[in-house]
Amino acid sequence: MSTAHDAANPRHDAPSPLHNAEPPLLTLESVGKRYRGRPALDGVSLAVAPGETVGLVGESGSGKSTLARLALGLLAPDTGTVRFAGRDPYRLRGRADRALRGRLQFVPQHPRGSLNPSLRAGEAVAFALRLHGTPRAERAAAVAGLFERVGLEPALAARYPRELSGGQLQRVAVARALATRPSLLVCDEPTSALDRAVQARLLDLLTELRERTGLAYLFISHDLAVVRRLADRVLVLRHGRVVEEGPADRLWDSPEHPYTRALLDAATGAAPPAN
């Protein structure tokens, strides 16, 4: 990875969001989750401040997706607490919580699996707008605006998922997530199904969206090189525990834990990282 990207990124000179006065958007405190008696997460704590990008890296099976599902309120922890904007996301279910629920959104690993194959791309985004309470008369313009914001030709709104490329589908997934005006996007391996050039352009899009809207990300990947491109701070997950955390550049330049070093070798070496 070039350092030119970092030099061009003014965020690196900004004071750490950890030190500002705003309360965190998302917190996990000593969270544990077991599947059939086996721990998938064991005592994990993390916080994401408004506008901050926290990276989560670890190999396959380390508990990353479990953490994403807990953060999104799709799963309840066995022990510990999860809070989004001071509320338990697992209990944000009622109509009264609709606006707050919309502030917490998801970009999946496989958009083809998460988009209804019988809905045109624009309809999928319009459906999210409808759930968020956007009046019918405003939806077409809002869809066009969202397509433009994620770098898709508005004409692509008429296509079905099977008529779109992986990169285009991932942009539709981002547009759909943005429809509810989120303050936090949980991205679980959003680029790992894409080839390198498409991957780089999607990361550029996520960076640009953050700069324009002040979005926060919980950005998950098995690839430390990908996480480092976006994250202010990175947590390294192994067997459901955080083994190291720190500023992205510090982890990259001088990893302390042998497991972080192995992830770094996988990210920079010739061998493709396992996942």
Ligand code: ADP
């Ligand atoms: P990652 O996303 O890092 O690959 P996961 O969170 O998907 O890791 O999985 C963590 C561990 O929990 C793995 O051992 C996995 O097999 C197990 N696991 C995840 N989901 C389930 C489930 N629904 N039922 C049983 N075991 C699960």
Ligand code: MG
């Ligand atoms: Mg996963």
